[in-house]
Amino acid sequence: MKLIINHMRIALTTIGCKLNQSEITNLKQNLLKAGYIIVPKNQKHDLHIVNACSITHGAEQITRQKIREAKRKAPQSQTFVMGCLNKTIPEINHAFKNSTEILKYVKKNYAKAQYPVPNTQCPKTRALIKIQSGCDFGCTYCIIYKFRGKSKSVTLKKIITQIKNLEKQSYKEIVLVGQNILQYKYQNYNFTQLVKAILQQTNILRIRFSSLDPRLIDGDFLALLKNPHICPHLHLSLQSGSNKILKSMNRNYTTKQYLNIVKQAQKINSLTSITTDIIVGFPGETDKDFQNTLNFVKKIEFLKIHIFPYSERQGTKAANFKNQLFPQIKKERFNQLNALAKKQKAEFCKKIKGETLPVLFEQKRNGYWRGLTSNYMQVKKKSSKNLKNQIVNLKI
Numbered sequence: 285m286k287l288i289i290n291h292m293r294i295a296l297t298t299i300g301c302k303l304n305q306s307e308i309t310n311l312k313q314n315l316l317k318a319g320y321i322i323v324p325k326n327q328k329h330d331l332h333i334v335n336a337c338s339i340t341h342g343a344e345q346i347t348r349q350k351i352r353e354a355k356r357k358a359p360q361s362q363t364f365v366m367g368c369l370n371k372t373i374p375e376i377n378h379a380f381k382n383s384t385e386i387l388k389y390v391k392k393n394y395a396k397a398q399y400p401v402p403n404t405q406c407p408k409t410r411a412l413i414k415i416q417s418g419c420d421f422g423c424t425y426c427i428i429y430k431f432r433g434k435s436k437s438v439t440l441k442k443i444i445t446q447i448k449n450l451e452k453q454s455y456k457e458i459v460l461v462g463q464n465i466l467q468y469k470y471q472n473y474n475f476t477q478l479v480k481a482i483l484q485q486t487n488i489l490r491i492r493f494s495s496l497d498p499r500l501i502d503g504d505f506l507a508l509l510k511n512p513h514i515c516p517h518l519h520l521s522l523q524s525g526s527n528k529i530l531k532s533m534n535r536n537y538t539t540k541q542y543l544n545i546v547k548q549a550q551k552i553n554s555l556t557s558i559t560t561d562i563i564v565g566f567p568g569e570t571d572k573d574f575q576n577t578l579n580f581v582k583k584i585e586f587l588k589i590h591i592f593p594y595s596e597r598q599g600t601k602a603a604n605f606k607n608q609l610f611p612q613i614k615k616e617r618f619n620q621l622n623a624l625a626k627k628q629k630a631e632f633c634k635k636i637k638g639e640t641l642p643v644l645f646e647q648k649r650n651g652y653w654r655g656l657t658s659n660y661m662q663v664k665k666k667s668s669k670n671l672k673n674q675i676v677n678l679k680i
């Protein structure tokens with residue numbers, strides 16, 4: 285029997301990565317399409333759906349905190365959770381594997397609104413497209429592949445249809461997201477072939493990639509950078525500049541291979557920017573290993589480095605490694621690398637100064653239009669014109 289709640293209201297929360305963001309956006313669109321009302325969390329609601337993240341101990345704590353806080357404010361509301369959930373808590377009424385299961389459950393058990401639901405979505409400029417989830421690898425610090433299982437890819441037809449719909453809504457840029465997007469495999473399509481199919485079958489103006497795994501990059505993939513619709517920006521996950529630590533992380537590439545990828549990419553398009561993630565203070569990381577990371581980073585000139593002090597994650601192999609480091613050492617290494625990252629960003633920006641780059645403007649704040657260059661630099665421009673969702677060639 286369906287639960288009839290007049291004007292049933294659903295609040296959505298997402299924590300963590302771009303994959304989670306894209307899943308919740310998709311779910312939101314499907315719920316709206318099915319006739320349910322979506323409200324902000326701080327408004328009265330009957331159901332709260334949370335896309336959880338447990339990648340680190342901290343992320344898991346935030347997930348639990350958000351669930352408890354929402355339950356305190358709306359004790360009558362049901363709480364459903366999907367995504368990466370390590371263990372359940374009493375405040376959770378149901379845990380689901382994914383958004384498809386939730387949607388099915390909601391449609392079956394909750395009556396939709398008795399009147400047409402206005403589409404309250406503001407027009408946006410950039411959309412996240414989930415192309416796969418899960419991962420076939422087993423990095424020793426990672427728990428995610430345990431939650432999400434082996435890599436599962438979205439069908440080509442579904443991806444193309446989604447992009448065409450976004451084009452109709454005037455989106456200019458899509459970001460292909462997943463746990464490890466280079467593991468995309470659907471029938472005869474690998475990731476590069478998927479991107480070529482998107483280029484052939486849609487008119488989307490900009491395609492950006494989320495995090496890329498260096499062990500899966502080949503010449504065919506890099507050749508995509510020749511296409512003007514592909515953003516010359518690689519978020520190439522490094523994790524460490526020490527081959528010894530990379531091995532212990534089970535990353536299966538070396539710094540030499542990484543450097544080669546960067547050189548080839550920048551040879552194809554000299555404006556290609558590189559951003560990355562680095563873990564500092566991994567178990568067994570000596571001063572010399574950390575110095576190797578600093579030296580290696582100096583060879584690349586990153587636009588941005590996301591630095592993560594290693595945090596022990598129960599259930600991973602690395603949590604049982606000997607030689608865990610003291611928090612103070614991790615903090616010192618974080619600070620050193622952070623100082624270098626800031627310097628590198630400034631150097632990269634200096635190098636780009638004077639170049640003309642296409643900028644997709646997203647919003648106006650404090651009198652300035654703000655947007656992203658194709659190679660992922662944030663820029664601002666004073667203009668009385670409405671630049672929202674416009675791609676403008678701008679001298680940096």
Ligand code: SF4
Nearest residue numbers: 419421422423426429
């Ligand atoms: S590549 Fe490694 S870090 Fe990334 S999801 Fe797979 S196991 Fe986790």
